[in-house]
Amino acid sequence: MTYKHEGVGEAPLRIDGDIKVLGKAEYVQDLEYANLLEAAVLTSPYASAKILAIDVSGVWQVEGVKAVVTGRDVDGLYGTTVQDRPVLARDRVRYAGEPVAAVAAINKAAAMLALTKIRVEYEETIAVFDPEEAAGMKEDKKTVPLLHENLMDYEREITAMPVAGSNICSHFKLRKGDVEKAFSEADFVLEEEYEVPRNHHCCIEPYGVVAQMEREGTLHIWTCNQSPYVLQRNLAALFGLSWNQVRVTIPTLGGGFGSKIYPSLEPLVVALAQKTDHRPVRLLLSREEEFLRITNHGCKIKIKSGVKEGKVTARQMAAYWDTGAYADCGPLVARNSGFTFAGPYKIDNVKLDAYSVYTNLPVATAFRGYGIPHVTWAYELHTDRLAEKAGIDPLQFRLDNVIQTGDISHTGEEMQAVGMKGCLEAVAEAAGWQPGQRPAPVDLGNGRYRSLGVACSWKGSMRHYGSSATVRIMEEGSVEVNVSNVDMGQGSSTIFAQMVAEETGIPLSKIRVQHPDTFITPYDRTTSASRGTFHAGTAVMEAAKDAWRQIQEYGAQVFGCRPEEVKSSEGKVLNPKTGEGLSIGKLINQAVMGGIDIIGKGHSRMKGGTGLDKETGQGANPTSFWMYAADIAEVETDTRTGELKVLKIYAASDVGKAINPVNCRQQIEGGVTMGLGIGLMEEMLFDEKGRLLNGNFHDYKIPTAVDVPEIIPLLVEVPHPLGPYGAKGLGEAPVGPAAPAVANAVYQVTGIAVRRSPLRPENLKLSWQKGKEAELRD
Amino acid sequence: MEHKEANSRKIKLLVNNVAREDTVPVDLRLADYLRDWLNLKSVKEGCGVGDCGACTVLLDGKAVVSCIIMAVEADGSSIVTLEGLAAEGKMSDLQEAFLAKGAVQCGFCTPGMIMTAAGLLAENPQPTAEEIKRAVAGNLCRCTGYQKIIEAVLYTAEIRNQKD
Ligand code: FES
Numbered sequence: 001m002t003y004k005h006e007g008v009g010e011a012p013l014r015i016d017g018d019i020k021v022l023g024k025a026e027y028v029q030d031l032e033y034a035n036l037l038e039a040a041v042l043t044s045p046y047a048s049a050k051i052l053a054i055d056v057s058g059v060w061q062v063e064g065v066k067a068v069v070t071g072r073d074v075d076g077l078y079g080t081t082v083q084d085r086p087v088l089a090r091d092r093v094r095y096a097g098e099p100v101a102a103v104a105a106i107n108k109a110a111a112m113l114a115l116t117k118i119r120v121e122y123e124e125t126i127a128v129f130d131p132e133e134a135a136g137m138k139e140d141k142k143t144v145p146l147l148h149e150n151l152m153d154y155e156r157e158i159t160a161m162p163v164a165g166s167n168i169c170s171h172f173k174l175r176k177g178d179v180e181k182a183f184s185e186a187d188f189v190l191e192e193e194y195e196v197p198r199n200h201h202c203c204i205e206p207y208g209v210v211a212q213m214e215r216e217g218t219l220h221i222w223t224c225n226q227s228p229y230v231l232q233r234n235l236a237a238l239f240g241l242s243w244n245q246v247r248v249t250i251p252t253l254g255g256g257f258g259s260k261i262y263p264s265l266e267p268l269v270v271a272l273a274q275k276t277d278h279r280p281v282r283l284l285l286s287r288e289e290e291f292l293r294i295t296n297h298g299c300k301i302k303i304k305s306g307v308k309e310g311k312v313t314a315r316q317m318a319a320y321w322d323t324g325a326y327a328d329c330g331p332l333v334a335r336n337s338g339f340t341f342a343g344p345y346k347i348d349n350v351k352l353d354a355y356s357v358y359t360n361l362p363v364a365t366a367f368r369g370y371g372i373p374h375v376t377w378a379y380e381l382h383t384d385r386l387a388e389k390a391g392i393d394p395l396q397f398r399l400d401n402v403i404q405t406g407d408i409s410h411t412g413e414e415m416q417a418v419g420m421k422g423c424l425e426a427v428a429e430a431a432g433w434q435p436g437q438r439p440a441p442v443d444l445g446n447g448r449y450r451s452l453g454v455a456c457s458w459k460g461s462m463r464h465y466g467s468s469a470t471v472r473i474m475e476e477g478s479v480e481v482n483v484s485n486v487d488m489g490q491g492s493s494t495i496f497a498q499m500v501a502e503e504t505g506i507p508l509s510k511i512r513v514q515h516p517d518t519f520i521t522p523y524d525r526t527t528s529a530s531r532g533t534f535h536a537g538t539a540v541m542e543a544a545k546d547a548w549r550q551i552q553e554y555g556a557q558v559f560g561c562r563p564e565e566v567k568s569s570e571g572k573v574l575n576p577k578t579g580e581g582l583s584i585g586k587l588i589n590q591a592v593m594g595g596i597d598i599i600g601k602g603h604s605r606m607k608g609g610t611g612l613d614k615e616t617g618q619g620a621n622p623t624s625f626w627m628y629a630a631d632i633a634e635v636e637t638d639t640r641t642g643e644l645k646v647l648k649i650y651a652a653s654d655v656g657k658a659i660n661p662v663n664c665r666q667q668i669e670g671g672v673t674m675g676l677g678i679g680l681m682e683e684m685l686f687d688e689k690g691r692l693l694n695g696n697f698h699d700y701k702i703p704t705a706v707d708v709p710e711i712i713p714l715l716v717e718v719p720h721p722l723g724p725y726g727a728k729g730l731g732e733a734p735v736g737p738a739a740p741a742v743a744n745a746v747y748q749v750t751g752i753a754v755r756r757s758p759l760r761p762e763n764l765k766l767s768w769q770k771g772k773e774a775e776l777r778d
Numbered sequence: 779m780e781h782k783e784a785n786s787r788k789i790k791l792l793v794n795n796v797a798r799e800d801t802v803p804v805d806l807r808l809a810d811y812l813r814d815w816l817n818l819k820s821v822k823e824g825c826g827v828g829d830c831g832a833c834t835v836l837l838d839g840k841a842v843v844s845c846i847i848m849a850v851e852a853d854g855s856s857i858v859t860l861e862g863l864a865a866e867g868k869m870s871d872l873q874e875a876f877l878a879k880g881a882v883q884c885g886f887c888t889p890g891m892i893m894t895a896a897g898l899l900a901e902n903p904q905p906t907a908e909e910i911k912r913a914v915a916g917n918l919c920r921c922t923g924y925q926k927i928i929e930a931v932l933y934t935a936e937i938r939n940q941k942d
């Protein structure tokens with residue numbers, strides 16, 4: 001085999017690509033077990049109700065039933081930021097779809113039949129669905145039912161800042177400068193409201209879990225989860241086990257996008273497994289159930305800005321995040337989108353309030369971008385209105401206002417390696433939009449126009465959390481990389497392998513990256529916040545360097561030279577004196593008579609991270625790195641029907657350093673498509689009782705091949721001083737600007753501002769009508 | 779395999795060119811027959827109601843969703859799954875193109891997507907990008923944005939046509 005260097009900056013084929021195109025990749029639904037039991041879950045039909053009685057005795061009439069659980073069988077509460085969630089509902093239900101009882105049986109049909117034998121007596125109570133109303137902030141509706149009367153008694157993380165006696169599970173504040181003064185001195189002030197409804201991740205793989213209490217006392221769980229160690233620790237706490245007794249194994253994931261980040265139904269399956277004789281219990285959700293398991297947040301945003309001499313001088317915003325019946329990571333979404341909330345602009349006076357609010361809807365969780373698509377929708381549509389009022393081209397207005405290296409952010413951080421301007425310039429050049437000279441809409445006849453719109457966005461990752469990795473080089477020269485970052489399709493395992501190839505010179509074909517398994521692969525906090533390449537990547541790079549250093553030491557010993565003189569060449573270790581290459585196996589053999597593996601260890605440990613002040617949101621280093629993205633959309637609008645055709649999206653992302661450029665483009669193309677989906681097409685619809693109306697793919701439409709425009713991905717590289725090889729993260733940033741860029745292109749033609757996403761033809765026409773009415777009334 | 783229930787029927791069919799004879803329950807879905815009885819795990823279940831295309835296989839050369847077809851309905855037909863595209867474990871040109879063009883990310887939609895593309899190319903060896911888009915419009919992918927999938931199919935067609 002000829003040697004091929006496939007290190008950093010190159011674009012080798014995905015290392016897991018062959019098994020995937022051959023149909024051999026194993027997802028949870030493909031795993032086989034002996035004595036498997038299938039689970040089925042009975043859920044609440046009410047959004048808010050008391051449970052008066054549950055009678056499960058009927059399930060035993062069904063042949064093959066082996067276990068049944070209700071909320072009374074499982075103690076304890078769990079949750080990511082606030083421990084507010086029972087494994088199954090106890091005395092009350094808080095959303096339609098909440099698990100109330102579960103059964104395990106020898107097959108799915110028996111389990112489903114058994115559910116029909118369970119009798120639950122409910123007493124319906126008043127529900128609340130609108131987050132602003134639930135927060136008690138609507139003037140006309142000040143008294144609202146409380147979802148969690150004991151909110152202040154729950155265990156919680158410091159990032160959750162609940163408000164006593166309310167449904168607000170967290171209130172994030174940011175205060176900088178003096179907005180009132182700046183508003184009074186501004187040339188003009190503009191105040192608007194925006195809304196993004198709930199939408200869904202829609203991984204094509206539905207959620208699945210298998211749990212088994214093993215005879216040796218360990219709990220083994222196979223699940224499609226993005227954060228094996230968070231799950232391990234939650235399960236250990238809930239079921240009274242030590243961390244080293246909980247084994248979380250992650251097979252191939254069929255997408256994640258945030259929906260698989262935190263524990264959701266895993267505890268319920270463990271509760272069932274505990275009631276069996278060490279049998280594996282499997283829960284595979286139907287698509288309908290998956291829609292209710294977890295969703296994206298809905299959000300209402302109020303935004304007010306002051307502009308003076310073409311510069312945004314003040315911004316005040318409030319966001320009401322609908323986190324659903326349990327907090328999950330809602331407080332963190334409010335916080336992490338909170339400190340980026342005012343947009344990638346240098347603004348000296350900022351006042352932000354972000355409320356994470358309980359409602360009687362399904363639990364909302366992380367979604368690719370962690371709130372950024374919502375806030376970008378608001379501040380980027382708003383930015384175009386500001387530019388218009390200021391009489392400045394919207395691209396120029398952005399270039400004049402965006403944050404740059406050396407500027408101080410809204411939280412007081414001195415920004416480094418900022419690629420925001422670079423992204424705007426890249427899309428502008430590609431689309432042929434000269435700053436200051438926005439192309440006029442092209443009249444295509446019959447009321448149709450073609451126009452361009454621009455939008456940009458930034459995204460902080462999260463505060464630094466550790467990652468560890470080991471790289472084991474075996475004597476034959478093959479390598480195993482142990483890291484708990486989950487490859488859910490973003491291609492992280494290929495990136496890690498490239499890093500190892502870069503550091504050791506070992507060809508990619510000899511490098512295998514393990515599936516995460518808490519009994520095997522070392523700690524990593526989460527696969528989220530676009531942190532994989534940056535953090536887990538740093539750990540892998542360090543581990544590979546450590547392994548290579550050991551090889552150099554053996555080389556020095558065998559060749560009689562200094563360690564740093566030992567180089568790799570075509571997968572072999574080069575004798576600097578003779579220029580001859582020695583295989584790693586032979587080298588180890590000559591040095592220590594063989595029989596060992598070389599194990600390199602690496603950690604990503606970063607210093608200097610800060611929290612954010614509880615009252616002011618100030619903190620000099622709240623995130624380990626930032627990402628930047630900008631899009632220009634070319635759109636055809638039919639002003640008679642409101643129909644839109646997105647023709648092209650030019651999409652730039654500042655990736656720091658493209659470890660694998662093809663992979664980067666995949667992230668951009670996929671991210672833009674997702675952004676267009678949630679911004680132009682998708683919306684979860686609930687009836688007046690809080691019941692989901694469109695929990696399936698025929699009523700909830702995600703983009704198909706015919707819906708997607710041409711996407712032109714552009715890579716901007718402003719290297720990060722702490723990132724591996726200069727890399728930043730990438731996964732989330734491309735989702736934000738796509739739909740706002742489209743909306744801004746449409747606005748240029750129609751002049752009618754749309755506030756609520758998704759921007760569907762019927763919504764555009766509605767706004768249009770409203771706009772006309774307003775005009776008539778004025 | 780025998781399944782002793784009143785509501786069972788014998789079916790005879792070709793699966794990936796191997797002749798099969800099985801007595802199956804009448805309510806057994808083709809997807810389950812392929813996955814559970816024949817262990818052809820490339821057939822994925824993304825929705826179970828015909829909306830996502832993850833379970834697509836070829837039935838007498840045509841791409842169909844196997845989750846809403848009963849196994850008994852496939853009696854007398856020839857079924858090809860993704861496993862059947864790779865003769866003796868060697869990737870077909872279409873699979874190679876998906877890999878080479880970066881059309882695979884999480885891979886969950888991939889088997890169904892490739893089968894739909896295989897069905898299209900059998901019927902229409904020189905499809906345009908528009909025709910490919912329409913053909914795979916029933917196969918949902920949440921990762922890729924489809925662009926590289928379309929490229930992979932176009933590329934396969936081009937290579938095949940060069941060979942002819
Ligand atoms: S699983 Fe058959 S179409 Fe979705």
Ligand code: FES
Binds near residue numbers: 204254886887922
């Ligand atoms: S590659 Fe993930 S759904 Fe298509």
